[in-house]
Every structure is written in C-alpha cells, then in structure tokens.
Amino acid sequence: MELQFYHVLIPFLPLVGFIVNILIGKEVTRYGAHWPGVLTVAGSWVCSLFTLRDVLAGHTIDADLYSWIVSGTFKVSVGFLIDPLTAVMLIVVTTCATLIHIYSIGYMHGDTGYYRFFAYLNLFTFCMLMLVMGNNFLLLYFGWEGVGLCSYFLIGYYFNKKSAADAGKKAFIVNRFGDFGFGIGVFMVFIAFGTLHYADVFGNVSSIAGQRVDFLGFTVDLPTLIALLLFCGAVGKSAQIPLHVWLPDAMEGPTPVSALIHAATMVTAGVFMVARCNPIFNLSPFAMDTVAIIGAATSLFAATIAITQNDIKRIIAYSTCSHLGLMFLACGVGAYAAGIFHLYTHAFFKALLFLAAGSVIHAVHTNDIQEMGGLKKYMPITYAVFIIAALSAAGVPGFSGFFSKDEIIWSAYASHSSVGKLVWLMGTAVAFFTPLYTFRLIFLTFHGTYRGGHHAEAHGHAVTHSAHAHPAPHTSGHGAHDAGHGSHDPGHDTHGSGHNTHAAGHGAQGSHHGEHHIHESPKIMTVPLMFLAVGAVAAGWVGIPPILGGGAHFAHFLEPVLGHPEFHGTHAEEWAVMGLSTTIALLGIGLAAFFYLRKTDLPKKLAEQFSMLYRISFRKYYVDELYHYTIVKPTLWIANSVLVAITDAKIIEGIVNGVPGAIGRFSQSLRKIQTGIVEHYGIFMAAGAVFILALLYFMR
Amino acid sequence: MIQQAFFAYFAFAITVLALVVITRKNPIHSVAWMLLLFFHIAALYLFLNAEFLAAVQVIVYAGGILVLFLFAVLLVNVREEMRISRFIGAGAAGFTFAVGLLVVVLMALRSFIAAPPGMYTIEHIQQETNAIALGKVLYTEFLYPFEITSLILLVAIIGAIVLAKKGLRG
Amino acid sequence: MNHLSYPILSLLIFLPILGSLLILIMRRSWELLTKFIALVTSIATFLLSLPLFTEFDKTTHKMQFVERHSWIPNWNIHYFLGVDGISILLVLLSTLTAILCVLISWESITKKVKEFYISILLTTSFMIGVFCSLDFFLFYLFWEAMLIPMFLIIGVWGGPNRVYAAIKFFLYTLVGSVLMLVGIIVLYLYGGKTFNILDLMTRTYPYTMQLWLFWAFFAAFAVKVPMWPVHTWLPDAHTEAPTAGSVILAAILIKMGAYGFLRFSLPLFPEAAKAMTPVMLTLSVIAIIYGAVICLAQTDLKRLIAYSSVSHMGFVTLGIFALNTQGIEGGILQMINHGIVTGALFLSVGIVYDRTHSRLIVDYGGLATVMPIYASFFMVFTLASIGLPATNGFIGEFLILLGGFMKSKLVGVLACTGIIIGAGYMLWLYQRIFFMEVNPKVYGLPDMNVRETITLIPLIILVLWIGVYPNTFLSFMHPSVAHLLERVSSAGMQEAVAAKAVLEVIR
C-alpha cells in the first residue's frame, strides 16, 4: 500500500496548528487559540483511525517523503513507517492529545499565554508523531529531541518562576545525558549497518550477531553495545534510574502538560524505542537483563518514594516512573507486547489521574495534599474518575491496568530470562506499593475533612492583588504585571493555571470560607475526564489473556513487529501469579484505607518511629543532592576556578600577554636612555661619531 | 717662511679665539670674540686664493649670523648664565669625546692621500678671477643644488617668521 | 571557466569598494544618505551574488566563474579568481552578512558614521576576495587587508576596553599570518616560481617540507579559527567589538581559518595533514570541551557566545580533520551554520545592548515577559546553537560527529560531551536572560522594531531551511569534497607505494 495523504496529515496537521498559533496567536487567535489547536489534533486523531483501519487490514507502509541528509555513503530520508506498533502509538498519542487539548481549554482559560500554550502543545504532538512514525533512527532522534524541547518549553511555561525555569532546564539537560548515549548508539548503528533505515537495519540484524568491536579501548559485543547505548536514551527520556531526577521536577508545568507529556506519551517514547529496536535487543541477553533490572529497580524505587510525598502531582509523577519501570521490565524479559500493552493502558489511566489531579488543583489552588481533604462532596465527578483511574493503576481485576500489569508480571515469572524471577519479585512488590500510595492520595484528598482553609485565605489575598494588577510588585515575580503581561501568580505552584478573574472572585469572598467555594470543574474539563475514564476501564479489554477467556488480540496484533516470546509455565502457575499480585494489590488498598481512613494518626507515628527510612524516602534517596555535589558543582568549579581563573587567565593569557610584556619591559628600560636632555643626546652623538670613525680607521 | 709665519699666527689666533668663545660666561662676550674669530678665518681664506668666500665669510657670518646671535642674546636673559655654573655636569664627558675625536681624526689624517690635482690651477683662477670661476661652476654644474639651497633659505625664512610670530602672539 | 557573460567575482569584490568610495565623498552631515548608500551597496552585492547560487554547476569539482589576468608578470603573479563547492557558500554568507551588519548598525553607530560604513564595506570586499582568490599573492593580500578595517571597527567603535582587544586581535593574527607568508614564499620558490594555488596543488612536496609548511600555515589558520590554545583573542575581540564587528568576526572572519585548512593545508600537504590528524583531533576535542565548560563560568553575554564559538569551531576542525566525506561536508556546513547562528546571536545581543548598554547577564532577567518577540527569535537561535534537530546546527554537528566517530570512536564520544555541556550553558543563559522575574533594569524595554526583525528573519529562514532540507547546501559540496578527499587519500597511496618501492630496493 502506498503512503496515503491522510498518513502524511497525521503529524503535519498539528504542525500547521503550531505555525498558526505561534505566528498570529498573539494578535489574531488569542483566546480562540484552541480552535486551531484542538481541530488540528482532532484531525490527526481521525486520520489515525483511518490509519489503524489500514493496518488492521494487514497493510504495512514504509515510504520516504524526501531525502533529508546526503553526504557520501550516509543517506537518510524523511519517511514514515506505519506498522502495528506505530498504529498503536498513533492511537495512544492522538487520543490522549485530543482529550487533553480539550481539557486545556478549560484549565488554561484566561491565561495570557493561552495561544503559546496551545502552540507548544501542538508542536509537541507533531514531534511525538514524528517520533513514532519515522522510518529511521535519525527521524526518531528528531522526534526524540523535539518532544524534549517542547517538554522544556511547557515545564518552564511559567517562566517567571525560577523553579519552573530550573525544572525545564534540568529536564532538558538530564535528557541530554541520555541522548548522549542514544546519539552514540545511532552512530554505532550506522557504522555497523551503513544505514539508519529501520527496514535495512532490522532486516540485516543477524549480520552483527556475535560481532565484537573495539570501543574506547574495550572489546565489546556489538549488539550489546548498540542496545545499551540506545537504552541510555530511553533511560533519560523515560526517567529511569539514574536519570529519573527530572520527572518529578517537571511537575512545575501546567497539569495538562504533565498528563500529556509526562505521563501518557513522551516519557513512554523510551519504551517505544526499545520495543521498536527489539531485534537488536534480542541479540543481547545482557542488554535485556540490564533493561529488566533497571526497569524493575526504578519501579520499586519510585514506588517507595511515592508513599511519602505530599505533592499531589509528584506522587503521580513517581507513580509514572514506577509504571514506566514496569514497562521496561516487560521489555527486558522479552515481553515487548506486554510492555506496549501497559504503555497503552497506562496512557489512559495515568492521563486520567493527572487530569483529575489537575481538576482538584484547579479547585483548591494548591498541590499539597495535606491542605486538601473531604473534597468528594464538592467534586463528585472528579472523585469518581479518580477512583476509576486509581483502581486501574492499582491493577484491580476488570480494569485496564489489571490486564496489562498482570501480563507483565506473568511474563517476568514465565520468561526464560535469567533475571526473570528476580524482577518478578520486584514487580510483585511494586504491585503492593502502587495501590498503597494511590489510595493514600485519594483518602487524603477526597476523604476526611478539608484542611486548607487557612491557606485559601492567604491565597485569596494574593490572587486579589494579582487580579487587580497593583502597580507595585507585591510578591516575587509580580514584575510580569509591570510589563503588562502579568497573568499568573508565580508564588503559587499551580495557580498559573489561569482563571484570574474567576479565582480572584473566589479569593475575595472565600478568604474566610475557602471550603465553600470549592466546586466541580466546568464541563469542558470533566467531559474529557469521563472519556478517559472509559478508556481506563475498558482499554485493556482488547488484551485479555486466554486464561481469562480473552483472545490476547493486542499481542497478536503486534506480533509481526514485536515477535512472540516463549514462556514456560502452566495454567496453574499463571493463576497463582495472578492471584498473588491481585491479593497483594487489594492488601495495599486495604492498608491505605486502614492508615488514612481509620487510624489517621498512625502514619505520623510510623514516620517518627522509622524516621530514617521515612526521611530517605521523603528526600528521594538524596539523588538530587548526590548529582548536585558530584556533577553540577564540580563542573562549575572547574569552569570557574580552573579554566577561567587558571588556564585561560594565567597560563594562556600569561603566555600571550607575557611575550609583549617582556618586550614592553625591555623597552621600558631602554626608555630611561631618553633623558630629554639635549647634552646627553649630543654626547651620545659625539661618542657614536668617535666610535664609528675609530672603527673605520682601525678596521681599514 | 713668511707664509708659514702668517699661518702660524692665524692658526694660533683661531685656536685661542675659539677657546675663548666657548668659555665666556657672558654670551655677548662670546659673540664679540667670535666676530674677531671670523675675521681671522676670512683672512686664512685669502691665503687659499678664495677671495669670494672670504668676502662671504665676512658678510654672511660676521655681518649676518653674528648680528642674529646678538639679537637673540639680547632678547633672552643674557645674565642668567652668570648666576649658574658655566659648564654643565657633562663637561668632562664632552671634553673626553672632543679630545677623542681630535685624536682619531688626526691619526686618520696621517694616512691622507691627495687626489690628482684638477684643472683649476691658481693661474687659471687668477686669470678669470675667483668670483667668475666660481660662478661658472656654480651656475652650470651645481645649478640644481644651488636652487635647492635657495629653497632651503626660503623655508628657513618662513620658518623663522612662523616660529617667532607664534611666540609673539602667545 | 566562467560561463556568465560578466566577471561576477570581480564585481562582487569591487562593488563594495565602489560603495565605500562613494561614501568617502559624502559630507559628514549626510548620515542618512551614507547609511542608505551602504545598505544599497550591500544589498546590490548580495543580489549580484545570487547567480553564484543558481548558476553553480554542482556536478564538477572544478573552479567556476574563473577570471584570470596577468598582474605582476615579473613574479608570475596573477589576478586569479574562482569558486568551487568549498568556497561558494562562504562567499554567499559574506554578502548576506554585509547587509545584516549595515542594518544592525543603523542606529547603534553614532560617531564617525562615514568611516564605519566604509570599514564594513571594505571588510566585505576583502572577505569575498579571500574566499575567491586562487593566487597566493592575491590571497595573502586580501587576508591581511582584511585585518585593517576589522582592527578599526574593533578599535574605534568598540567597548571600553577596545584598544586592548583590537591590538591583541591584530598582533595574534599577524603573528600567525607572517608564518604563513614564509610558507607561501617557500612554496613559490619550491613550486616552480608560481603563486597559482591550483598549480601548486598538483605538485608533491617532500614529507619533511610538508610538515614544516603545514605548521607554518597552521599558525595562521589556527589563530583565525581559533583553535585551542590560541583562542584568547576571540573573547576579547568579540566582547569589545561593536555588534557588526562581532557579527563579521563570528560569521566570516573565523571561517577564514577553517577555510584555509580545507583549501590549502589538506590539498597542499596531504601527507603532513594525515600525519598530524591525531594532533588536530586532540586540539579540536579540547577546544570543544574547554570552550563549552568555560562558557558555564561566563558572566558577560558576548563573552559567553564568543567562547561557545571556540567550542563550535572545534567541531568544524574536528570534522575537517576526520578526513572523511561526512566530516568534511559537516565541517563546511557547520561553518555556514555557525556563521548564521552565532552571527544571529551576536545580532540579538546587539539588539538588547542598544537598549540597555550592558553585556552582563545579571543585568537581565525576565526579558521574555518584556520582549516576547525577541525572546522567540533568541530561542530559535539558542536551539540551533545547541543542535536541536530541524535546525541547521543539528545537521552540521551530526555529520561532524558521525565523521569523527567513524575516524575514532573516542573522539566521537568526547565531542558528544560538548553537546551536553552546550545545552547546559545555552539554556542556562537563556533562563537567566529571559526567564524568571523581570529585572528592574530591563523594565519597559521596547520589543524589536521592524528593522531589527527584518535583520533576523533571513537568518531564521536559513536556520530552518538548512535544518529541514540541507541537501540544497550539501549538494554544492559533494564533488569538491570528493575531489579533495581523493587528493588526500591518493597522496597517502603514493607515499605507501614509494615506501614499498624503497623497501623492495633495500631487499
């Protein structure tokens, strides 16, 4: 089948939206910026559905648009590969993107950067679609960097706030570390295969099996090397240990961004890439084990952090880390389809979690769950979808998350991988922690009594000022007003979600009774939530395993690309594994209920009892601090103290200025001869004359 | 013999007068002694059959340059030198180098070899007089240098006026 | 040969000179007319250079648009011009840069306006001359003549420390150039009493002599590039120069060094170049990392960009001395890219400098709120500078790294770290200037005006054009680069053959 017009439209429609909004958004579209934004993405979604139909009909398309870079033997094109894996990703990306774009209309309402927000979101969608649709590694890299860039823009969307700007920069630079390995991996692919085109690379993949190459003085197995280098990129992009540090900070961005980029799509690009490169990974058991171990470790590690955090978005962010770890775990044991399946279900329930959290934040204007509580009576819809998402995330049978998670855990148990049993244990432990922290979040947010009155009061004041645009800056960051662009209050994490007038009205009246003015979000936000909730429940039904009477259609659909892993295990074992993880998950929910509904003072006591463990978890294992003191500080120190102060200033400049300096000093001493007294000149003249005459005479 | 005696007198007088000129405290005295010195030199030129130059020596040096010196001395503070030591600190060095120069040149003179004599014998010059002979050479063979000399003098005149005038204005 | 009916290269060289003569007879009070003459001249030069782009024959490595006239017959000196795939893009970049320099100086230069535009136009003319000359004498003439207007631009219209910077710039480059002059004379005497570069290239020189000549030329080119450790003139010159001066320096002048390596060092001394590859690669990698790390410590905007130039030019020399197609083509493309991007960054800095008269980073902050359009433009250039895909920087750096990686994996890996740090310092810079709270010092600054926007738009277009469809530009280079590599590799083969012959004789 030839490349169809609507295939090309999929990525380029959002690009059109971006161009329209970035060029004329400020003057023309302004608060109508969602029209080009949403319509183009929705168009992509429709095109994706057509594409899915083509793929379901058995077509695979690999076609070039034009030749991108040609240099000697290096040739790379801009072209698309549309196969089942791409189709799944297209559906995930465009569906989430469309719903989140619509949600953003409500969430970002009234923000002065409204057009900018939609422009970036469109650009992101374009890059993400290029990433999944590209037919070669360079285009993958293009999308890879492009989504990173949009992530940078959107994390730093409230750029007047230092923490947001810092977080954006951190995300970008940490990702660059991953991309460093990824880029070298791409070079190695070119050196090994002489091309970057997927079809040519994966078609000849057997040619490198067992090859050994010299790399930086070490002789290593070529497939292992390539696989691990590519995996570096995935570690960065998908926030795995040790490059996970940027994801929690990325929550500085507006919540729809967290939902789209940092939950549903961009962070899963790493999983997609590993799945896409499965022929290479399959050649290297060592690389596979590494992927599995890192995935499992991240999963467990992030889950243990999540149970102590108090920022609603950070908890979900760590949860994302954890789920991404599960996906890598699946890839690492060879169950790519399970990984992609989890990616697919995760996109729905995690986007839903984030958007529901956004709805909460939108109502209470804080991220801190300690200042929430009892919200279920004010926000019934949000509460309901939150519960659905949490059940799905926790892996309660019947929900999407259950099927995918169960498949991963079963794959780990049943795979031939040497680390299979180990990662299975870790995965099962995660299955305990996930419901624990998710339901802790729910109980603290929606149950009990509202604890945020005081804060609302303070907040109300701040908002009042902000809305009335006092000329003098009140709080840090209000300078924005003075330039006539002020819109949000950088002093608060999420108030930037806009709604100036709206929120201000609340602030003014609600300073004493903040609780009474918490209400459900508008329809434009809740309707996408409901759609996602349907997804969170039902999306997984396409992949129900045979043992539960399903057809595992999802895995079969992906089989042409991802292959079919061989498992060894009986039905009884499968039932046992499933039962264990389900029991453990329910146990987690129960424990959360016990701690946060029944004995609400128990968590505090436990935290005091095990204060060290608590602190380690609370401070995220001190990884940020570790990097700060081992990488950031020394680099800056070298730059400042060694290179600027010593090498450049002393050594090089010393030589450069030293030579003229020496000449200068010599001239200085010669200068003393120039006394300015005429006699002295005369005497020297006479002496010279005598000398020359004598010389002439005696040398005659 | 008489010639030698005359030369001896003039040579002695010139030497002594030169020494006197450079050692006077008062520049006016120096100028006066110099006048006498120039007359002696002019006389010496006469011995050498250079009547025209002897005349020029008297007219230009004695009549022109020395008068200029006299004006200059009168314009600046003539008495000043008398209040301060006559010689500067470098006097000894000056003496050394002057004597050194003298010795070196005198030594060099010993090896002087005269070129073959030219066409302007004394008789020849006397026949058409010194001024005419000189004039013929000057205006034919040395015409361009002569013109250039006139230009130098012109420049000197203008320069002197400019320099002095500037001072007057200040 | 020249298939156009008119001597296009001579016109390109002499049109700016003509314009400067016209400015010379202007009265000092006719400032506006002076500026317009400069603008019209530079635009005319640019338009005149466009036929180069359209009429260039991309299928041959031979010199095109050639003009050759005897000049000083006694010494066999010719007025000999021509361009090939290596130089043509640089000529075009020069003519474009001239327009931008005139535009950006429109309001910022207020003293000695006449002389300034004369200097700019003369510089343009000499730059084009350097890239077109095929006669060593003519080349050296332009190479050195270029210093004079540049020296004046830095020394007269520069910042507070301009005299130091100007003299440093001048002495640095002069010392290098003088050694090259010695090399040129040796080539003249040895290569059959000719200055004809094409003729000299066909000869083979003894290995030892090649080494000496290589280093003599290296001195001139390395200073210009500038390679580590002779880079310290660059930060001073860039920092002190007026905006237009920085732009010319960044966009064109430092390209002359890299161009010299490609045009002279490689084809004239192929064996020496090959033997010295490890040294050159090492220096390049040091420049990349050193330049990038030192950027982290800068507090002065222009200084930071200047050091980033050191890092980026390290990529260029890395690509050139990778001695493979990808590396060299990437190197040439990166020369153009760096000219566009760093030129644009300096233009951008000039735009705010005109408003605040401060180059210190701490004097800025929150500019994105105050000058949103400006912030968007700066962002594009920042991204191009850190080599984001779909910008020109990516294509160049990718090809260079690929070439470097194929040459030596270690070099490739080390050079890649430069990209990480590059993202670090550029984004940090961007954050400190544009994000966070609005600094009271930039409070109420006007956003870019039409003139400034027009100045930057062509560069944005080029950034994206090269990023999205680089083949337009890469296709110019293919035959020339292939020819160059052939020359380099065949020289080695001759050497190998000779060595084999010697061995056999010994046996």
Added chain:
Amino acid sequence: MVPLSWYMVLSVIVFAIGVFGFLSRRNVILMFMSIELMLNGVNINLIALSHYLQDLRGQILAFFVIAVAAAEAAIGLAIVIALFRNKATAHVDDVKELRG
C-alpha cells in the same frame, strides 16, 4: 709654502673645540655658536683642499655650508626665542619634554 696637513690639523682643532663647546655649555645660544665653530672648521678644510687639489668644488661646498649655516642659525634662534617665551629659559637642561 704651507703644507696642506697644517690646514687640516687646524680645521680638526677648530672642529674639536666646537664639539667641546657644544657638549659642555648649557646655554642654547652658546651651543649654536659651537655649531658655527664646527662648520667653520669644516669650511677651512674644504677651502684648503680646494686650493691644493685645484678643484673649485671644495669652495662651492663651503659656499653651500655657509648658506645652510645661515638657515640653521635663523631657524635655531627662532626656536630659542620661542622656547624662551614659553619657558623663560635658554638652558637646555630645563627642557625635558623629550624625556621618555
């Protein structure tokens, strides 16, 4: 007949005295006079040689020397006067503008 060498010796002596005067006096006018002395010493030599070698070129050179001496005296004394007006001194060691 007086030998040529006597004239030459005399000329050297006058020249040396001029040098001595020039080097040892601090009054500008006296220094100029010393220069005139030196020029006269040279002139004696030139004219004597002209006489003994029977060549008029010596006299012509002396003639030029006198012309240049006149010019030099005029300019020099003008400078002295200008100097005196500006600095109220005729002493060379008070003039140190040339000091490096």
